[in-house]
Amino acid sequence: MLSQIVAGFGGSSFTAFKTINSRLDSLRETYAKQPDVQRDVEYLREKIGEVESLDELMDDYRLWQTATTAFGLGDNAFAKGLFKKLMSEDGSDPNSLVKRMVDTRYKELTSFFDYANKGTENFKSSAWVEKLVDKFVTRSFENSAGSASPAVQEALYFQRKAPEITTFYQILGDERLYSVVRSAANLPDSFSTVDIDRQVEILKSKFDIEDFKSPAMVGRMIDRHLAISDAQSIQSGGMSNSINAVALQTFARPSMTGFAPILNIDPTLFLKK
Secondary structure, eight states, X not given: OHHHHHHXXXXXXXXXXXXXXXXXXXXXXXXXXXXXXXXXXXXXXXXXXGOOSHHHHHHSHHHHHHHHHTTTOGGGTTOHXXXXXXXXXXXXXXXXXXXXXXXXXXXXXXXXHOHHHHTTGGGGOHHHHHHXXXXXXXXXXXXXXXXXXXXXXXXXXXXXXXXXXXXXHHHHTOHHHHHHHXXXXXXXXXXXXXXXXXXXXXXXXXXXXXXXXXXXXXXXXXXXXXXXXXXXHHHHTOSSSOTTHHHHHHHBOOOOSSSOOXXXXXXXGTSOO
């Protein structure tokens, strides 16, 4: 569904995102009513309350795939040994594996299930199950956009998760947050090879942590991310037309970042000096 919208704008992530975002609630509702999505949701509602152990949850391929997809980990669902260790440990223990995990998705899943403390108790709670359903539908909806444009998927995700950002290390531990922030700040791909603490220092020089709670600031970061994505697509011949040319011109300014730009965009137009 969303892939058709992206294709309808000649592959322009910028224009597709603006269109999707203007009808976000209605499009998500329509997506949730698709037969394949409804089948997965109904299976989850029907079966998870019958599960009596973590092994039983993981042995049900369809149920486990749905549960992990809700946290963006569907592609990693096969790593059952890792998940079992993470979910069986007390996440509040500073020596636990989940505390040492950089990828925040695992922490989110472990915290939500809270299996180490509650076992399968949450599985019997209809309120908890509905929260899991909502997470699954939201992630699946964003994934459907990603099948046509990873940049649009990243933008939808960033818009949803940005207000929850409390530290810059959190950004470094989330691939999609990192992608948007890095390109919005006009930092090169090689930035990821810089020492982690140094990356945080640089990001702090460009952003205030409160910026991520501002819809206007978040919107401008997304615009820059999508404009860069479309510029790269045009250069590689991946976009069928230059629908986004006006947007690209809007954001083009002489670079003042000190890094080699992907597109000549000045992030100081929206970042604190």
